[in-house]
Amino acid sequence: MNIDSYKIAIVGSKDQILGFKALGITATIANNGEEARSALFKLNNEIIKLGEGETRKKYAIIFILEDLATQITKEDYKKLTKEALPAIIPIPGIQGTKGYGLTRMKKMVEQAVGSDIFG
Amino acid sequence: MAKLNVNPTRMELLNLKKQIKTAQRGHKLLRDKQDGLMQKFMEIIREARDLRKKVEEKLQAAFKNFMQASAMMYPEVLENALLYPSAEVSLEVETKNVMSVHIPHFTLKQKGNILNYGYLQTSGELDMALEAFQEVLPLLIQLAEIERQAERLAEETEKTRRRVNALEHMLLPNLEETVKFISMKLSEAERSAITGVMRIKAGMED
Numbered sequence: 001m002n003i004d005s006y007k008i009a010i011v012g013s014k015d016q017i018l019g020f021k022a023l024g025i026t027a028t029i030a031n032n033g034e035e036a037r038s039a040l041f042k043l044n045n046e047i048i049k050l051g052e053g054e055t056r057k058k059y060a061i062i063f064i065l066e067d068l069a070t071q072i073t074k075e076d077y078k079k080l081t082k083e084a085l086p087a088i089i090p091i092p093g094i095q096g097t098k099g100y101g102l103t104r105m106k107k108m109v110e111q112a113v114g115s116d117i118f119g
Numbered sequence: 120m121a122k123l124n125v126n127p128t129r130m131e132l133l134n135l136k137k138q139i140k141t142a143q144r145g146h147k148l149l150r151d152k153q154d155g156l157m158q159k160f161m162e163i164i165r166e167a168r169d170l171r172k173k174v175e176e177k178l179q180a181a182f183k184n185f186m187q188a189s190a191m192m193y194p195e196v197l198e199n200a201l202l203y204p205s206a207e208v209s210l211e212v213e214t215k216n217v218m219s220v221h222i223p224h225f226t227l228k229q230k231g232n233i234l235n236y237g238y239l240q241t242s243g244e245l246d247m248a249l250e251a252f253q254e255v256l257p258l259l260i261q262l263a264e265i266e267r268q269a270e271r272l273a274e275e276t277e278k279t280r281r282r283v284n285a286l287e288h289m290l291l292p293n294l295e296e297t298v299k300f301i302s303m304k305l306s307e308a309e310r311s312a313i314t315g316v317m318r319i320k321a322g323m324e325d
Contacts, residue, residue, distance in 0.1 A: 005209035005228065008260075018197065019185045019252045024206040024231065060210045060225060061263045084214060084221050087267035091259065094182045097175045105168055108269050112160050112276035 006060035006085070011039045016065055016093050026059070033071025036064065040072065040088065044080050057085045065093040066100045123297040127304035135301070139294045146286040153279045155218045160272040167265045174258045181251035188244035200236035200245070207231050210260070220275045222268040227260045229253075 009026040010017050021027040028043065030036040046058040064072075069090035080088060090101050110116050125131045189197050211226040234246055 006212050008208055008210060015189065016182070018189075018201050019181070019248060022201045022204045022206065022249050023253055023256055024204050024208040024229070060212050060223070061260065063259065063263070081270070084223055084271070085212065087223065087263045087270075089259075089263040089266055092175050092178060094186060096179050101171050101175065102168070105164060105171065105266070105269070108273040109164055112157065112164075112273040112280075114280065 007058055008061045008063070009043050009059045010063040010065075011036050011043070012063075012065035012068060012093065020063075025063075030068060033068060036068040037072060037076055040064070040076075040080055044086060057083070059086045062086050062088050063091050064088060066090050066098055067093060067095075070098075070100055121293060121296075122300050123293055125297060125301070127301045129305065132298060132301045132305070135294055135298050139291065139298065142286055142290050142294060146283065146291065149279055149283045149286065152218055153276065153283055156220070156272055156276045156279060159217055160269065160276055163265060163269045163272060167262070167269050170258070170262050170265060174255065174262045177251075177255045177258060181248065181255050184244065184248035184251045188242055188248040191242045191244055196241065197245070200241050205231045208256070217272070218275070220271050222271050223264060225260050225264045227257055229256075 007026055009028060010020045011028045011030050013031055014029050017027040017029065026043075028039045030039045040062060043059050043062055044057070047055040048058050049055050069088075077088070080086075090104065092098070092101070106116055123135075125135070192200075207230040209228045209230075211228065213224045213226070214221045215224055216222075234249060
């Protein structure tokens with residue numbers, strides 16, 4: 001593998017992530033919040049040694065299905081996203097979007113601006 | 120506002136005045152940074168919102184295709200077909216520096232064929248579903264990039280806003296109050312000295 005090429009991973013239930021697996025994305029099966037949590041931490045801890053004691057993350061993006069993403073606590077999420085990478089992005093599953101992604105974005109706006117200006 | 124706990128001396132006064140100047144300069148710089156961050160953030164979050172809506176729609180369609188495809192095949196066959204993908208994806212990551220925030224920039228690299236299974240037992244729908252997934256993937260990567268950027272910027276904006284507020288509403292008023300207190304104390308001492316001298320002089324003249 002190339003030195004500066006990162007991998008992509010996805011966490012979700014089996015039937016939903018099989019399709020992504022075919023694209024070459026690392027698919028990790030998780031059926032509930034607890035499993036998703038440990039999967040995220042495991043993926044986050046996978047590092048690649050660059051020599052001279054330097055390391056970097058293996059995964060740059062971890063997609064997580066919305067229904068599991070809602071079960072990840074704030075503290076855990078903070079721990080996972082301390083550094084610039086990986087980006088943990090919730091995506092809607094088979095049942096369609098429940099608006100979690102947009103809620104997340106609203107929270108970002110609130111954090112930055114101090115109030116919700118999108119309404 | 121509370122005044123700081125310092126001795127009312129001329130030395131302290133000079134020090135405090137210097138501190139005020141530094142704090143004011145810092146405050147101005149931070150406010151400029153905050154404005155810059157906010158501008159960039161608004162730009163990105165608008166884009167992110169539109170992109171997310173688009174991606175969620177497309178992903179929905181792709182999932183639907185995939186569901187139909189998997190319904191037409193035995194689960195074991197499906198799993199076997201997708202067990203060892205020959206396609207590979209990798210990302211190149213660059214970081215850009217916006218207002219001292221490092222934000223990532225992803226470039227997607229795809230290799231190999233996604234349709235890597237025997238055609239005998241699999242349905243044509245599966246091919247289509249996987250192609251749909253492949254179409255969504257670049258959009259997903261774009262979404263990940265832009266959301267991560269927004270997230271980083273939001274964090275930094277919050278931090279900067281707090282600093283600006285702390286300077287504006289805590290540090291600067293406190294310093295100013297203390298300076299005022301010391302200068303009053305000093306002029307009071309001066310007046311007291313003068314009256315003392317005047318009284319002594321008056322006593323000598325009698």
